[in-house]
Amino acid sequence: MTRALRFDIEGQSGEARAGVLITRRGRIETPVFMPVGTAGTVKGIRFEELESKDLDAKIILGNTYHLWLRPGIDVIRAAGGLHRFIGWDRALLTDSGGFQVWSLGALRKISEEGTEFRSHVDGSLRFLSPEVSMEVQAALGSDIVMVFDECAPGQASHEETERSMNLTTRWAKRSKAAFKQLQLDRADTGYLEATDLSGTQALFGIIQGAGHLDLRRISLEETVDIGFDGYAIGGLSVGEEKSVMFDVIEDIAPRMPKDAPRYLVGVGTPEDLVEAVARGVDMFDCVLPTRNGRTGQAFTSCGKLNIKNAQWVNDSRPLDESCSCSVCRRHTRAYLRHLYMTGEMLASILLTHHNLAFFLDTMRGVRQSIRSGDFPKFRREFTERLGANGE
């Protein structure tokens, strides 16, 4: 049977891998960073900019929970799927909604069947399950679908984590079964004929287990047994110590299937990305470049820069003197500070653009250095420079 996607490794440096993920919507070089487009828009940036040479994002993420509640699946199905609804021809990955519902805390109730919760939009009672999540993601027509999982808190006990992990495994099986049926029924609005590919959606499994390595290994084994197009490490960056996160990645990533993409969900800072690549991760998503851009924080090659600081009031330098993005080519810190202090929307627009450029450019540097064999040097120099601003 033809697969929904292909993954070829083309370069390796220690555990770090440089490869190509071939989807029905084109080639994606890995390691790759995926900007987060929660409600069908990467906040504060136009699609033309995402496609521009500055950013050249090959894949973005959409949030099933948000899109399901608003505008709702009927609207997106009527538009012919999420790609057409938002006007984006490149690849889309959608999460399962599980993490968002989990984040609602007291507002949700988890059972074997699924999760009942109240919508944050209108307070209505909703029910999300593996079957519903797969149905919604088929209507969205994303190119990569995530299984519906349950996330244990960062400091969960062994017992609590084990129960949660076993539920995730049972939900993964149900997700796969529902997913297969939906593909057979041609419910996927994003179906696209593609050379050597099935043209259907791809499905990724998610490894849970919090900070308990024995449970992580069991979760990995059971998830791989079910069989998916790619594998994600979930449940990290949810309140645990950073050392716990890297311990899990270091232990688990190298044990994951070598011929499938490895996706670290919801992580992280530029240094997190480089360190996770060094441990064998291929795919990332995170709201940091967009969210922090809106609150006045720039990511630069010399570390974080808070544009609100009075020290920039007359500073004619760009945000990052090593950056060649359109914001750094044109605008000074003094101007960006002024925009932020006067509450102008352009502050968010420009900081978001630069931050995404920095994240995506960092990943370009990572890929090149792995291919050329210079990744250890890149990693060392990148980390050293990040400390320069002393923030």
Added chain:
Amino acid sequence: MTRALRFDIEGQSGEARAGVLITRRGRIETPVFMPVGTAGTVKGIRFEELESKDLDAKIILGNTYHLWLRPGIDVIRAAGGLHRFIGWDRALLTDSGGFQVWSLGALRKISEEGTEFRSHVDGSLRFLSPEVSMEVQAALGSDIVMVFDECAPGQASHEETERSMNLTTRWAKRSKAAFKQLQLDRADTGYLEATDLSGTQALFGIIQGAGHLDLRRISLEETVDIGFDGYAIGGLSVGEEKSVMFDVIEDIAPRMPKDAPRYLVGVGTPEDLVEAVARGVDMFDCVLPTRNGRTGQAFTSCGKLNIKNAQWVNDSRPLDESCSCSVCRRHTRAYLRHLYMTGEMLASILLTHHNLAFFLDTMRGVRQSIRSGDFPKFRREFTERLGANGE
């Protein structure tokens, strides 16, 4: 003596004129619409877009009042003027601050010397006068400077208007004297050598007189006697009936110097622009395309369109089927409505872009039709189509 700008009329249709305004920062075809960049940014749009083929704005406006208060003149002077501070090489016009201070109402006190007011930013006591306004505008280095004037309310009595108009005339003389000295002192941060031009700032006078035609004619005569590079009609669209506005324009514009640009301050809707052109106006500025874009109102060739309306929920048409801007080429009403309803910044960004494209494109159509002799037909068809949406 070489002039600061040149104005050549190249086509005429009744009172409507098509010409070229040659400034130290390039040629501007007229009639022209100037997007408003209050605090050094046209709200919600990047400079790259203003320069793009879609919009191609040749001149934008900055507000002296806002920039004087924030970031302040020291910051802008240190940056080398407003062009350099914001990163815009094309022409800039700055208003005098008079209208903004006047709009503060009870918070300001007008005397012969000038206007005392409290800053809306920090409540500090400030004083603006012809001399201060000219000094601030020299520090901004705008290419076209406006005299400091006083605006009478739309329904002001004859006596009140006369007193206000006479003050404006005295302030115009003081503005010109201060302006001349500042140019001699090279206080203008925007000085630029330009072929056949002085390279200094240009200064426009402002005709006041509310709805009283006899006072308008006196104001015109006295303002022309003082002598300026261009002439503006001020104090319209400030609460008077629309018929009063057009009566004033119809009476005054044809009596204004034929060889100088005529600028109608702060007006208006697309139909206002076309009707004012028909009465002999060459330059416009207005916040409508940007402000209304942020509140969900689109200007289209079929009239206004409120993107919030439920009728667009599944509408796959662009905002304006006759528009070729990047927003109309890519996005549907259904998507734009979704963005607006979820409070996404991209709604404002995209509606602002389209609205500016529509205003600037309308002016392109106006210019072409005057040159080709088809302006009466353009005007008739444009007005007829605007009624199509029935809003």
